[in-house]
Amino acid sequence: MHLGDAAHDRGMLKAGHLANQEGKICDDAIVRLFVDGQPDPQPVANSTCFSPITSSTASWLTAMYQFDPSDRMMKVTSSGGKTIVNDAPATATEAAAINSDNFKDIGTCLKTLMGYTTARAAKPHSLTSSATTPCPSARAR
Numbered sequence: 001m002h003l004g005d006a007a008h009d010r011g012m013l014k015a016g017h018l019a020n021q022e023g024k025i026c027d028d029a030i031v032r033l034f035v036d037g038q039p040d041p042q043p044v045a046n047s048t049c050f051s052p053i054t055s056s057t058a059s060w061l062t063a064m065y066q067f068d069p070s071d072r073m074m075k076v077t078s079s080g081g082k083t084i085v086n087d088a089p090a091t092a093t094e095a096a097a098i099n100s101d102n103f104k105d106i107g108t109c110l111k112t113l114m115g116y117t118t119a120r121a122a123k124p125h126s127l128t129s130s131a132t133t134p135c136p137s138a139r140a141r
Helices: 016-035 100-118 136-140
Strands: 044-052 058-068 073-077
Touching: 016 044, 016 100, 044 100, 058 100
Parallel strands: none
Antiparallel strands: 044 058, 058 073
């Protein structure tokens, strides 16, 4: 079964990392239906995007999403779980500078994400936590 981000429009960007997160949220809901009977009412997902700028520098962008049951959409949220911050919608966080450290982090992020993607025995709900940010630059922020 394939569950990914291209099948619907629920507020999250179209990206491989988010498709991976969405698949895990769906897997978690299915497992919970078999075990507890109720999916998580407010799942959380995160996204990290690295953008190479030159052959040795990069930037990054990260966002955390939480399901809003009032309009059934995933919305960008702050690290405190708020979708509205200072009377404005929460926004993604971006790198303060384009540099070589960000470029090096691309490899670490990719290796970690591929490990999550191919993990067979992982518990689905443990990988959808907002604390699960596999990419060093984004995790440190």
